[in-house]
Amino acid sequence: MSSALPVDELRTHFPALDRTHNGQPVAYFDGPAGSQVPQSVIDAVADYLANRNANCGAPFDTSRETDATLQAGREAAADLVGTDDPDTIAFGPNMTTMTLALSRALAATWGPEDEIIVSRLDHDANVTPWVLAARTARARVRYIDVVADDCTLDLGSFRDALSNRTRLVAVGYASNAAGTINPLEEIVAESHSAGAMTFVDAVHYAPHGLIDVAGLGCDFLACSGYKFFGPHVGMLWGRRELLETVQPFKLRPSPDALPGRWMTGTQNHEGIAGLTAAIDYLAAIGRSAAGPDAGRRKCLAAAYRAIGDYERELGQRLVEGLQQIPGVTIWGITDPERFTQRVPTVSFTHERHTPRAIAEHLADQGLCVWSGNHYALPLTETLGLEPEGTLRVGLLHYNTAEEVDRLLQVLAAFLD
Structure with a gap:
């Protein structure tokens, strides 16, 4: 990963990222349903x-x-x-x-x-x-x-x-x-x-x-x-x-x-x-780039530039990995040249396994994802994906390349 976003330091702000399941770190790919919160918010x-x-x-x-x-x-x-x-x-x-x-x-x-x-x-x-x-x-x-x-x-x-x-x-x-x-x-x-x-x-x-x-x-x-x-x-x-x-x-x-x-x-x-x-947590991410005297809006702009650069790299890693797994269909933009037209939320289906079955297997491995229509019922109806919907992986800036690689490894083994 080439992004300058200080992900390891930012992760220390989120107590939930210390959670384990069956001896393995929990990886949160459920951000589209609700993100984790930094300690400053809890305080x-x-x-x-x-x-x-x-x-x-x-x-x-x-x-x-x-x-x-x-x-x-x-x-x-x-x-x-x-x-x-x-x-x-x-x-x-x-x-x-x-x-x-x-x-x-x-x-x-x-x-x-x-x-x-x-x-x-x-x-x-x-x-x-x-x-x-x-x-x-x-x-x-x-x-x-x-x-x-x-x-x-x-x-x-x-x-x-x-x-x-x-x-x-x-x-x-x-x-x-x-x-x-x-x-x-x-x-x-x-x-x-x-x-x-x-x-x-x-x-x-x-x-x-x-x-x-x-x-x-x-x-x-x-x-x-x-x-x-x-x-x-x-x-x-x-x-x-x-x-x-x-x-x-x-x-x-x-x-x-x-x-x-x-x-x-x-x-x-x-x-x-x-x-x-x-x-304020988001603004703090951009403060060093925006300058110590910059207002909150300018700091937010700098933060989102860094977050966007990082998330596009992470999203491309996920999409390219899923494309290597036989039987997977990704619903959305997959062309890397068009990744500025999407956020790193990726929905897919598999030709043999239901989204729910995949989600349950991943949950057993401490990998949090969602299955179903995600309340985007107009889309799943239009695509003919009801009643099972899709398996959705949602990346946020606290996710890491290592978590994505672990997810892909577990998926490839299960879907083989």
Whole structure:
């Protein structure tokens, strides 16, 4: 591996990486379902609960400190997604819950003559909420199809579906099953030209690449902290003018002004403290490259450049190894020249063994992977892979070449 990322040092931040199973080190390839967390995140959660656990808005110290904790979380999340307006960040339980709430609110502005567009490549959390909302509004749902050969979006079908009747285009940043990075700038620009809003599910992209809502030009974007080394907290960004004018479903005493307007009920305060720590952990990776006086956003950009370089090498090692195993079909981009178009999440099937059987064998060896549809049900249905789905290996920057080689060795022996 030629990357300069200090992986061995970074691994020391993650207590979970010391775990063993049957005398062997556990290797976590389950990041797409939820990453491990560094000690700084664990400490931040514990510190909040131990020292400033309270609700917001009161004049006593712990409440004021809780207000400051939430503000710090909004500022960190704003740096993560690339906005200079922290009040356009809202927190909630997870991306799915927040998308369901937003879809319900937007549906109140749609009617029977309207259309929305969703993708067959997406996690179902970016499909079914919009389908249900459209059903309520009696709007029509149209779909972006998938090119099965490499699990990319069929942009021709997107353009066929897009019209002046389109009110919303919902698309993922990266596929949590196939790893494909979608051409969002192009999709957003064409959607806006037709007068449609855009919603981006960045859950799977967030641990792998720098998000830039200003550069994308999208209208809403959501992700979940537990996918990028933080606690189970969701976050939603939206354009200020939309967050202020779309009417959320909320209680009467809750704020009408941002940022509280879209945060229903008491938040996961300790989780938000941990989310800030997770973003700061990522920023620290890039601090030496960005310079000691660089702001958090600049440090995050440097960190993601290093992470991207390392993960592409690691992903190529995995893909090339899988291609040497007879009977394996990889679902997604496999051309090394196109690895900038994917993240190192690799799904495959085998001609004889089911994904579940392979996952169970790997689990016995201390190798954590997922089998099934990964909630990317629109994709597995489109590819004809139901009900078994795929075997998914998800790499993150704390994974190593040695872990990948061990995985490939165990797979080759089992699938022989």
